[in-house]
Amino acid sequence: MATNTADSEPAVADRALPKLDHGQLGSVVEEELAAARFIDVHTHLFMPSLGKLGLWGIDELLTYHYLEAELFRSSRITPGQYFSLSASEKAYAIWKALFVENAPVSEAARGVVRVLHAFDLPTAADDLREARAFFNSQEPRAHIRRVFELAGISEAVMTNDPLDPEEAPLWERGAEPDPQFRPVLRLDRILNKWVDQWLSLNSQGYAVFREARGNSSAEVRRFLSEWCARMKPVYMAVSLPDTFTFPDDGVRSRLLAEAVLPACREFGIPLSLMIGVRYQVNPALRLAGDGAGRADLRALEHLCLTFPDNRFLVSVLSRENQHELCIYARKFNNLMPFGCWWFLNNPSIVEEITRERLEMLGTSFIPQHSDARILEQVIYKWHNTRRTLAPILTNSYRLLAEDGRPVTRAAVRRDINRLFRDNFERFCGM
Ligand code: RAT
Ligand code: ZN
Helix, strand or coil: CCCCCCCCCCCCCCCCCCECCHHHHHHHHHHHHHHCCEEECCCCCCCHHHHHHCECCHHHHHCCHHHHHHHHHHCCCCHHHHHCCCHHHHHHHHHHHHHHCCCCCCHHHHHHHHHHHHCCCCCCCCCCHHHHHHHHCCCHHHHHHHHHHHHCEEEEECCECCCCCCCHHHHHCCCCCCCCEECCEECHHHHHCHHHHHHHHHHCCCCCCCCCCCCHHHHHHHHHHHHHHHHCCCCEEEEEECCCCCCCCCHHHHHHHHHHHHHHHHHCCCEEEEEEEECCCCHHHHHHHCEECCCCCHHHHHHHHHCCCCCEEEEECCHHHHHHHHHHHHHCCCEEEECCCHHHCCHHHHHHHHHHHHHHHCCCCECCCCCCCECCHHHHHHHHHHHHHHHHHHHHHHHHHHCCCCCEHHHHHHHHHHHHHHHHHHHCCC
């Protein structure tokens, strides 16, 4: 059963502790947010032993697919021309269009400015020479430590794909674990691309079939069990289209019910569902070509109800699905809403979603993850989360104090710790 309650916490509403007045509340919330070390519960970062998979530095920051999508709105370059450029030419094209010729006011563009500023690098240079020289001179492990420190995070949860031809062999050779990075077993290839992937499983000695009949589910479960033993993931994860349904008579439903969920129960880990992607709305944009759509969350209702011994970490991509997600979380304590994902990770929308979650769920959710793909992004993404969250939390405490319950610094600290660490650790059974 889920463990997303905090009933073993010490009582901190201690009457002897100093109560914060209205004026103090804002600065105490900001101080406690700044001091807390968060767990970043979903990223695309990689531990050092996974080598080249880990991306960092100015060229990678600029060619982030969120910025690639913006490039084509502010430049005449076509996707075909852009994708034929070298990595450094692509980065410069984006720098020129979005940072030199235009004000970088979008969330993703401002993020690069914040990172440059954090390292005292010029934020309005005509070229990238100084920034490139700085990032090229960093020693990777020390740089990771410094970046995590600047971001105020203790750990980043990775996204690890056992069917990725580049990544899988590194795990098979025994990639060295790193306490700053937690593995996650990602299932997109198995659950979303079965027709392309079953042969790969088959060639590895798993007796699976195209229609996923016969022994296929048992064999996929065996594959997952072996990878759980190898990777020791904190959860399994899959991104899902806005058209996701469950149950239905498709391969995905069968593999979910007969392989993935039993394996999650066996290893005592949750399944993360990220629902609402419209894959490749504009394929010319490649990674930047996905969109978002409203999903029918009855699928989630069925999963939570039918599998009470499974736990579901859930993020939904459509703004229109957020209210329903809160309602489902009130019905099912094996459901943990997390993050304001991708197109939602903008201050105005984060504010709306987080206020709604606090109002409907108290502190029993995980407000944010970074989804960082490039190491230094955690600096700006977590800076922005703290900046957006501070007034929201402060306002909740002001209302509470006005309604007759004084707030202490210890209570603020406990809540922040619960939101950004405990809820995740408990839910994952860590
Ligand atoms: O936000 C993103 O970077 C997306 O491209 C996806 O990677 C998404 O976060 C996912 O994990 O599928
Ligand atoms: Zn992601």
